[in-house]
Amino acid sequence: MSGVPSPLQELTDDRPAVAGVRLLLKRDDLIHPTVPGNKWRKLLPNLAEARAAGHDTVLTFGGAYSNHLRATAAAGRAAGLRTVGVVRGDELRGRPLNASLAQAAAWGMELDFMDRATWRARMSAEVVAGLLHRHGPALVVPEGGSNAAGVRGCVALGRELAESGADVVCCSVGTGGTLAGLASGLAPGQRAVGFAALKHAPLEAETEALQLAAFGRRTPNWRIDHGSHFGGYGRTTPELVAFAADFEERHGIRLDLGYEAKALHGILAGLGTGAFRRGSTVALVLAG
Ligand SMILES: Cc1ncc(COP(=O)(O)O)c(C=O)c1O
Incomplete structure (x- = not known):
């Protein structure tokens, strides 16, 4: 390191x-x-923003092999923040996790799975409101930590x-x-x-x-x-x-x-x- x-x-x-x-x-x-790398550079300011806004949870998005989901799980764990990862593709729900998602889950990330039609509108006010209703208040960070x-x-x-x-x-x-x-x-x-x-x-x-x-x-x-x-x-x-x-x-x-x-x-x-x-x-x- x-x-x-x-x-x-x-x-x-x-x-x-x-x-x-x-x-x-x-x-x-x-x-x-x-x-x-870019996970560190993008996530640290987002975690600081979550804290400053009084959130104890970060909710974010990624594909089934997302580097970003894994890194968010690790960073949230180190920072004492709860993490929720929304994964593209509801066909993955209830199936054994691949190694990447299993690692995120082992670091404490709660996983949710989203069908591909909803995924296209994942950052819309309506979809985000549904996610926050289900998972509780959170700082919502887009895929890749790119905000x-x-x-x-x-x-x-x-x-x-x-x-x-x-x-x-x-x-x-x-x-x-x-x-x-x-x-x-x-x-x-x-x-x-x-x-x-x-x-x-x-x-x-x-x-x-x-x-x-x-x-x-x-x-x-x-x-x-x-x-x-x-x-x-x-x-x-x-x-x-x-x-x-x-x-x-x-x-x-x-x-x-x-x-x-x-x-x-x-x-x-x-x-x-x-x-x-x-x-x-x-x-x-x-x-x-
Ligand atoms: C290893 C690696 N390199 C490059 C990128 C691309 O970065 P960005 O999404 O900021 O374009 C990513 C994306 O997430 C990544 O995981």
Whole structure:
């Protein structure tokens, strides 16, 4: 466990070297063993907000393999707050829990399951009122911890990278919260590139809406690359699995297959097409 600021590590690898690019890894994955990376940065301000509002419960949302649900369970337990996790898909109700949900439950999270039609309107006033009626008063935190407080928590990530010498800072994009905060913390002249982990998702609009909610303005220094999603959320391919295994063998770092493996693959593919200038420094955030 390293806490914040997280370490910055230069990667010695022939692929960026051949392209004349320095590649740095921002090791946010080392911040905390059970609340790593963007989870730490987004959840801590939300837990503080729950306390300030007098809540003893945090209710949040996620898929059946959600990193965010697990991290919320761990953070809530450490902070002495009750946690409720609303899981996408009511077909999971009454079935044995997968390892990810079982871990969340073992850390004390109460699980609820929501059918996919209701899920689409999960943050509507009506659906939220129903959840609070069933589970009691709570601070309601959206999927991924990506609300204004969570995004503001990610500004420090950008600030930590402002002095890194990186011309371009890359991250993976699920909800857009990390990119929204990170981009706002960078120094003038630095750019952020988010690699979409989801297919056909309106991630530009979502990231922009998060910046507007958190800061009242969109910063012009970021864009999203949609060429490296490998089939979309939770999807992977044998090529991606082999890529991550090879990376682990070379560098001893296990990449999250759903997110950072896709982003790093996108960066290395971009080296071949000249997307990153020879002589430039590129940093990738490992967020969990
Ligand atoms: C390991 C990891 N990396 C990246 C992301 C994407 O972050 P965001 O949802 O803020 O776009 C997530 C999402 O939850 C994640 O778990």
